[in-house]
Amino acid sequence: MKLLHTEILVKQIKQEGIDYDAFRDLRINEKVIRKIDKKVKHIVKQHPRLKGYAYIDNIAYLTFSMLAKDYNPVAHGVSDVDTFLRGIGDVAGTESFQELYRYYKAIFSDLMFFPVPSKNSKEEDIEYWDTWYDLRKYGGNRRHEGTDLMAIENVRGILPVVSMTDGIVENMGWLEQGGYRIGIRSEAGGYFYYAHLDTYAPELKKGDKVIAGQLLGFMGDSGYGSEGTIGKFDVHLHLGIYVDSIMGEMSINPYYILKMLEDNRSGYLYE
Structure with a gap:
């Protein structure tokens, strides 16, 4: 029966291809990774x-389990070892598997740190929720493709922002919607986008190599206007994660990754 189940599963995976909306929502947690x-x-x-x-x-x-478990191993569990070993030979030859494998590798291979270090105290300094695809109206109706980490103390320039990965500063400077932002391309190819900064780390520039945990700048409220615009919204970090797909740059929901990385917050002394 297990062999028949695997054959049916492999056939289903080959026929259905990739559900991009489900892939982008990225339902995962630390328990799944440990399993x-x-x-x-x-x-x-x-x-x-x-x-x-x-x-x-x-x-x-992970890729096999996502395809086999409706992209939600948190709810449906990960594939058992026998099913994986029986099915991987056939599934790995499909374009769908190989494409998703590249994306998951780009997202997960280089992750090390939570992007906002914690205070050396028990005080809460940030809060965030799953706001993936919530409506945003600046510049016309659009969907929110990231996670906002809100500063509990609504003061710009206080909370540091660090790189989640090793990588290279691919983009830096002003964007109308993102304000002062930095885009880091990780070694495996993921693109990590940090927006609405107040200031940048001294001497940091486009093309520089950075290491995970390195200071990129300080959380602010820049954006939604011409360069230098501030105060249009509360102080926060907009975090975006992207992969280069066959359809162009594709955003991924960062919320579950951030939850996984909460235990990997470096500490800073705030004065």
Whole structure:
């Protein structure tokens, strides 16, 4: 029965292709990541000859589980080891799997730090919610393609913003909607966008290499107008995550990634 189930699942994956809306919403948590890591280690331990084989890794297991579990392993669990081993050979040859594998690799390979360091105290300094695709009206109706981390103390230039990954400063400067922003291209190809900054880190410039945890600037309220416009909204960091897709740049919901990284907040002393 398990073999038949796997055959049906593989056939379904091949026929359906990619659900881009479900992929972009990125339903995942730390429990899922830990389970996948445990299962991949089990596979390599039980089948040492598979170590180093293409797609016998955490990203492949995540990709397979997303396709098999309606892009929501949080609700539906991750694929079991037997199903993965029986199905990966066939599924890995499909364009859908290979495309998604590239995207998940770009998103997850370089993540290290939460983008806003924490105070060296028990006071809460930020709050955020899942606002993916909420309506925004500046410049015409549009959907919110990111997560806003709101400063509880609504004062610009106080809270530092750090890079979540190693990478290169690909974009820096003013955007009408994003204000003073920085775009970091990670080594695996993900694009991490930090917007509405008040000021930049001293001497940081386009083309610089940065390391995870490095200061990029300070949270502000810039944007929604010509360069230098401030005060149109409360102080916050708009975080966006993007991958280069076959359809162009595609945004991903950062909320669940941020929840996963909360334990990876570096600390700063605020004076």
